[in-house]
Amino acid sequence: MKSILTEQQLEITIKRLAHQVLENHVDLTNTVLIGLQPRGVFLSDQLVDEIKKETSTEKIQYGKLDITFYRDDIRKELHIANRTDIPFSIEGKNVVLIDDVLYTGRTIRAALDALLDFGRPEKVELCVLIDRRFSRQLPIHPDYTGKSIDAIVSQKVKVFWKNRDGKDEVCLVND
Amino acid sequence: MSLSTRHLLGIKDLTVDDISLILETAEQFKEVLQRPVKKVPSLRDVTIVNLFYENSTRTRFSFELAEKRLSADTINFAVSGSSAAKGETLLDTVRNILSMKVDMVVMRHSASGAPHFLAQHIPAAIINAGDGVNEHPTQGLLDAFSMRKKLGKLEGLKVAIIGDIMHSRVAMSNIYLLNKMGAKVTVCGPPTLIPKYIRESFGVEVNYNLKETLEWCDVANVLRIQLERQNQVLFSSLREYNIAYGVKRKLLDNLNKEIVVMHPGPINRGVELDSDVADSKQSIILQQVENGVAVRMAVLYLLSGRNPGNN
Structure with missing residues (x-):
């Protein structure tokens, strides 16, 4: 197991991502942040906390999206759904989708489909903590990247969060 | 999973x-x-x-x-x-x-x-x-879902199933489900409409008195009198059934708590359930649907x- 981001690096990376999002969305009134269930919300929770430190909190619209019912591998395996909570309209908004690891791009494809069932956003951007380059199976590219890594198929990226796994760290695991 | x-x-x-x-x-x-x-x-x-x-x-x-x-x-x-x-x-x-x-x-x-x-x-x-x-398993599931949604949990919940237990598949599914999920069930109705050994076979309580049952329960699931399944006369008239076992506004108003009223539909208005109960805010019949x-x-x-x- 090789460490990709240590606790300290992870903290700095999330801060940077928060600032980058703010840089492009100085006025957050027309922007919504959406974390992807189940794992992306650990990142989005922290990202939103960072953004709150920099701007007035009442402007932040933050939701959670579960994409289980939109998956393209439903015929292979049954997945259990998590809670979706988008308590605002996304019609005409700039949406920032937030997930932990971008790999094949299939989750994001499903998320885009799911998102359109909530309305027609003006623009959708993607923010990920780890981008596994050269592994994409669909034409999807992140707008904000914590760290890009090269990993082979047999390797797995594991993201640990303190309030769930007891530590903050990102590791590369050989299977 | x-x-x-x-x-x-x-x-x-x-x-x-x-x-x-x-x-x-x-x-x-x-x-x-x-x-x-x-x-x-x-x-x-x-x-x-x-x-x-x-x-x-x-x-x-x-x-x-x-x-x-x-x-x-x-x-x-x-x-x-x-x-x-x-x-x-x-x-x-x-x-x-x-x-x-x-x-x-x-x-x-x-x-x-x-x-x-x-x-x-x-x-x-x-x-x-x-x-x-x-x-009628999906009815049992949606009843349980509605109870949980309304009251927060199933465990320990006191549920009364009232009416024609004998001919009711809804009652069977509800009893199985509520037993498994740790709720307490009492069935209530005229003795002719309650199977004789239901207490021994299904671990539910039986009470032939509607008022007592309503005083005990958190939820009253009122069943339809299934006239189409009754080959013999099991009670003398619909009017008499309504007097003895119909859930009425006055009965509910005299309880010291507000219970939730459910019905799987279709309702025989004025028989097992009076209109002023069915259409009141205590009833979650349309939420069930x-x-x-x-x-x-x-x-x-x-x-x-x-x-x-x-x-």
């Missing part, structure tokens, strides 16, 4: 985990039904036949809507106007339909055990939408044939 069964024949066969999984998944589908686009593509590749050998409004519409909101293709079968009227057997009818590449069967039948019989003979997933006087779609979506989604050789 997945269900321990391929079919939904009855609550009897489900585990506590199965029930929790269905109710949890139904929560997510309830959220889907609040979206601007109330539809997900999950069952795009699945074809479902709704076989109704017995009349139904709510259940059939509810299943059909659930199927459509999961993007499944559906065909409907009603016994009148079909070849069953010409004497085709149940098994022949279903085999013929399945040969047209149908993946799931939703069936209501007046014979208890009809879906269990089918499950032994055909490869498709079968969902029981009510079989005779045996079970609304929740029914989400619960049936969950059942269909979780049983949607991830079985081998069914691609």
Whole structure:
């Protein structure tokens, strides 16, 4: 197991991502942040906390999206759904989708489909903590990247969060 | 995690985990039904036949809507106007339909055990939408879902099932489910409409006094008097039934708490339930119907044939 981001690096990376999002969305009134269930919300929770430190909190619209019912591998395996909570309209908004690891791009494809069932956003951007380059199976590219890594198929990226796994760290695991 | 069964024949066969999984998944589908686009593509590749050998409004519409909101293709079968009227057997009818590449069967039948019989003979997933006087599992699930939604939990909840217990598949499914989930059940009705050994066989309490039962319970699930299933006279008149066992405004107002009133529909107004109760804010009858779609979506989604050789 090789460490990709240590606790300290992870903290700095999330801060940077928060600032980058703010840089492009100085006025957050027309922007919504959406974390992807189940794992992306650990990142989005922290990202939103960072953004709150920099701007007035009442402007932040933050939701959670579960994409289980939109998956393209439903015929292979049954997945259990998590809670979706988008308590605002996304019609005409700039949406920032937030997930932990971008790999094949299939989750994001499903998320885009799911998102359109909530309305027609003006623009959708993607923010990920780890981008596994050269592994994409669909034409999807992140707008904000914590760290890009090269990993082979047999390797797995594991993201640990303190309030769930007891530590903050990102590791590369050989299977 | 997945269900321990391929079919939904009855609550009897489900585990506590199965029930929790269905109710949890139904929560997510309830959220889907609040979206601007109330539809997900999950069952795009699945074809479902709704076989109704017995009349139904709510259940059939509810299943059909659930199927459509999961993007499944559906065909409907009603016994009148079909070849069953010409004497085709149940098994022949279903085999013929399945040969047209149908993946799931939703069936209501007046014979208890009809879906269990089918499950032994055909490869498709079968969902029981009510079989005779045996079970109506999706009604049991949606009742439990509605109770949990309204009161927060099922464990320890005091539920009274009132009325025609003898002929009620809704009562059976409710009793199985509530027992498994740790709720307390009392059945109430005239002695002629309550099976003799129900206390010993199902571990429920029996009380022939409506007022006492209402004083005890948190939820009153009032059942329909099923006149079409009664071959003999089990009470003297509907009017007398209403006087002794009809749930009335005055009875509820005299309780020292506000109980929740449920009914699986269709209501015989003025018989088992008075209109001023059915239409009051204590009643969650229409929420039950609304929740029914989400619960049936969950059942269909979780049983949607991830079985081998069914691609």
